[in-house]
Amino acid sequence: MFPELNNLLNTTPDQAEQGKLTLLCDAKTDGSFLVHHFLSFYLKANCKVCFVALIQSFSHYNIVGQKLGVSLTTARERGQLVFLEGLKSAVDVFFRPQEDPHPLQFLREANSGNLQPLYEFVQEALKPMDSGEAAWRCPVLLVDDLSVLLSLGVGAVAVLDFVHYCRATVCRERKGNVVALVHDSGDAEDEENDILLNGLGHQSHLILRAEGLATGFCKDVHGQPKGSS
Amino acid sequence: MLELLLALGGLVLLRDSVEWEGRSLLKALIKKSALCGEQVHILGCEVSEEEFREGFDSNINSRLVYHDLFRDPLNWSKTGEALPGGPLEALRALCRRTDPGPVTVALDSLSWLLLHLPCTTLCQILHALSHQDSCHGDSSPGEQVHVLGLLHEELHGPGPLGALSSLAQTEVTLSGVMGQASAHILYRRPQQRPTHQTQWFSILPDFSLELQGGPPLESQPNPDPHTPSTDPTTHLTFNLHLSKKEREAKDSLTLPFQFSSEKQQALLRPGLSQATSHIFYEPDAYDDLDQEDPDDDLDV
Numbered sequence: 001m002f003p004e005l006n007n008l009l010n011t012t013p014d015q016a017e018q019g020k021l022t023l024l025c026d027a028k029t030d031g032s033f034l035v036h037h038f039l040s041f042y043l044k045a046n047c048k049v050c051f052v053a054l055i056q057s058f059s060h061y062n063i064v065g066q067k068l069g070v071s072l073t074t075a076r077e078r079g080q081l082v083f084l085e086g087l088k089s090a091v092d093v094f095f096r097p098q099e100d101p102h103p104l105q106f107l108r109e110a111n112s113g114n115l116q117p118l119y120e121f122v123q124e125a126l127k128p129m130d131s132g133e134a135a136w137r138c139p140v141l142l143v144d145d146l147s148v149l150l151s152l153g154v155g156a157v158a159v160l161d162f163v164h165y166c167r168a169t170v171c172r173e174r175k176g177n178v179v180a181l182v183h184d185s186g187d188a189e190d191e192e193n194d195i196l197l198n199g200l201g202h203q204s205h206l207i208l209r210a211e212g213l214a215t216g217f218c219k220d221v222h223g224q225p226k227g228s229s
Numbered sequence: 230m231l232e233l234l235l236a237l238g239g240l241v242l243l244r245d246s247v248e249w250e251g252r253s254l255l256k257a258l259i260k261k262s263a264l265c266g267e268q269v270h271i272l273g274c275e276v277s278e279e280e281f282r283e284g285f286d287s288n289i290n291s292r293l294v295y296h297d298l299f300r301d302p303l304n305w306s307k308t309g310e311a312l313p314g315g316p317l318e319a320l321r322a323l324c325r326r327t328d329p330g331p332v333t334v335a336l337d338s339l340s341w342l343l344l345h346l347p348c349t350t351l352c353q354i355l356h357a358l359s360h361q362d363s364c365h366g367d368s369s370p371g372e373q374v375h376v377l378g379l380l381h382e383e384l385h386g387p388g389p390l391g392a393l394s395s396l397a398q399t400e401v402t403l404s405g406v407m408g409q410a411s412a413h414i415l416y417r418r419p420q421q422r423p424t425h426q427t428q429w430f431s432i433l434p435d436f437s438l439e440l441q442g443g444p445p446l447e448s449q450p451n452p453d454p455h456t457p458s459t460d461p462t463t464h465l466t467f468n469l470h471l472s473k474k475e476r477e478a479k480d481s482l483t484l485p486f487q488f489s490s491e492k493q494q495a496l497l498r499p500g501l502s503q504a505t506s507h508i509f510y511e512p513d514a515y516d517d518l519d520q521e522d523p524d525d526d527l528d529v
Contacts, residue, residue: 116305157344161303168300172277198383201247202340203275 001041001068002033009206013045018138018175021167023204025197027184028212035144036061038179040068043075047176048136050125052103052118052143054086080136082125106154115154115162123169126176139176141166146200147183147193156195163200184209230412230428231261231438235333237416238373239398240359242339244382249403249410252276253432255335255379260285260436262333262375263292269333270323274298274316274341281337284436296323302345316345320354332374334358339378339393340385348389355396405429406444 006012024034032055039061042049053061062072075081084103093102103121106113126139149159163180170176182200185193201207234241235258243258245251259269263285269292273281278295285293296319301311312319320342323334336342342351359376380393382402394400400415414426429441462469471479483489 114303119305160344164299164302165305168277172280172300195384198247198381199340199344202250202381207247 001037001044005034005037006041009208013041016042016045016047016137016177018177019171020177020205021163021171021200021203022177022179023200023207024179024181024210025184025207026181026210027186029210031181031183031210032056032144034208034210035142035179035181036064036068039072039142040065040070042140042142042177043070043072043080046080046137047140048080048082048126048129048138049075049140049142050082050084050122052084052086052122052141054148055144057087058083058085084121107152114158115149119162119165119169122166126170126174128174139170139174141170141176141178141180143178143180145181145183146196147181150190150192150196156192156199159196160199163203167203230414230430230440231258233416234258234399234401234414235261235265235375237398237418238359238375240355240376240378240396241399242393242397242401243377243379244400244402245379246382246403249405251379251401251403252337253436254401254403254412254438255337255377256281256284257432257436257438258377259293259333259335260289263289265331267331267333267375268292268294268328269335270294270296270326271335271337272296272298272316272319272323272342273337274302275338284434286435298341316342317350317354320351320358324354324357333377334374335377335379337379338381340381343380343385343389343393348392352392352396355393359396359398409441409444411444 001013011017022038024031024038026032026034039049039051043065051061058072065072072081072083076083086104089102090104090107093104093107096102098108101117101120103118105117106115122141126141129135146159146163150156163178166178170178180200182197183193184197241258243251243255245254259271263269271281271293273295277299278297281295282290282293296312298312298316298319301308302316304311304315314321326332339351355376355378359374378393378397380390382390398417400417402413402415403410404413405411409429410431411427411429414428416424416426418424429443431439431441433439483491
């Protein structure tokens with residue numbers, strides 16, 4: 001995790017707030033560093049994390065995580081981390097019988113209906129522990145990222161419904177947190193993405209926006225983060 | 230301001246954005262209605278019941294009936310807790326409500342309903358909902374139905390926004406400057422021209438409204454921080470200006486390819502100094518040195 005971000009948000013792993021939806025947004029830059037930050041932050045805060053990782057492989061996040069002081073392999077082995085590796089399991093969808101539910105079931109459907117299977121996967125992954133097992137602080141859902149679901153043919157309303165249900169279950173019912181990354185298409189006039197971004201903006205408690213510098217790329221300073229709640 | 234918004238009855242449309250949220254104003258209007266003795270039905274799609282009731286005291290909370298479409302609007306959990314029939318049926322049930330007395334219906338939010346129901350269906354239901362008093366023949370003119378709808382402007386195209394706008398008796402668009410919220414209000418009184426009003430306000434933690442005079446004083450646009458206050462032409466290591474003598478010398482200078490009268494005279498008169506240049510020519514063996522002028526035979 002990045003200590004500077006913790007200072008900016010006035011928070012530490014010991015004092016993490018609960019019941020919040022945090023929207024991560026990037027425009028003209030790569031906001032994935034925010035995802036790595038929150039992943040290591042919540043693992044260090046002893047939270048149970050369900051990570052829906054649709055963009056990179058497990059080893060990528062693991063390597064970055066190690067630089068930030070967490071081992072995803074260890075976290076997964078001891079049950080703290082439930083990792084959905086989108087790149088790998090997307091292929092699995094096509095090699096199993098259609099009746100078996102799969103979180104990425106929408107990839108198989110002609111007109112992708114909704115993300116209910118994905119929600120049920122999250123619900124199952126973050127369900128409260130039976131007594132006798134290690135007690136984690138609070139459940140956390142991390143999604144990297146939601147814009148790719150639009151590219152895969154899911155409608156903006158379906159993605160908003162998925163986040164709505166995650167918020168109702170994870171944030172409200174189980175007093176956990178949801179963190180999701182959405183790209184801002186900026187001038188590209190992507191209507192579906194704008195509906196998704198604005199719709200999530202209304203639902204979020206905190207919006208962290210990473211913007212590229214107006215003057216372009218620079219070796220040391222790569223952008224300016226902006227936060228609003 | 231709240232009384233004026235509720236005076237006309239019918240549909241009050243609250244248009245907000247991510248930057249200027251409208252739920253606080255919606256709750257302020259609900260509090261006002263409840264304090265006037267009305268029963269308030271809330272169709273809650275975007276926040277949970279606990280979160281919505283936060284900030285209201287028990288007197289007001291007892292007058293609020295929360296129809297929960299937040300927990301399981303699409304019946305995914307199949308536990309039977311969802312409102313039967315989903316959002317459409319919940320709306321129609323509000324229309325069929327037969328309790329006597331004035332009532333306020335708050336829709337939180339119209340945007341959620343618009344994203345999940347066809348626009349025409351929603352408009353028809355809203356029309357039926359906000360004109361309920363004309364259906365009940367025995368209701369007194371004082372018993373109006375107030376329908377408060379929260380709409381997130383950026384989520385919809387101009388078509389649905391225009392359709393909902395045409396149904397509204399009062400339209401409030403929220404914006405602001407420098408942390409100070411403002412409401413631009415459009416009143417559509419029957420048989421009168423629409424009137425506009427802009428009001429600066431803030432909502433207190435107990436959801437009462439405080440009117441402000443105007444935008445904060447520091448809202449004057451700051452002078453451009455990049456305009457230099459010092460003249461950049463001072464303290465230079467080179468000279469940008471000409472002195473009088475230099476200007477005279479410059480003006481009197483003749484350019485090399487400019488044909489002036491002095492030049493003409495100099496060309497016509499043989500130079501006073503003899504030519505100091507000579508040409509030394511060493512003819513080759515093959516050169517044909519004919520001293521005759523080859524142009525002699527031309528009759529020029």
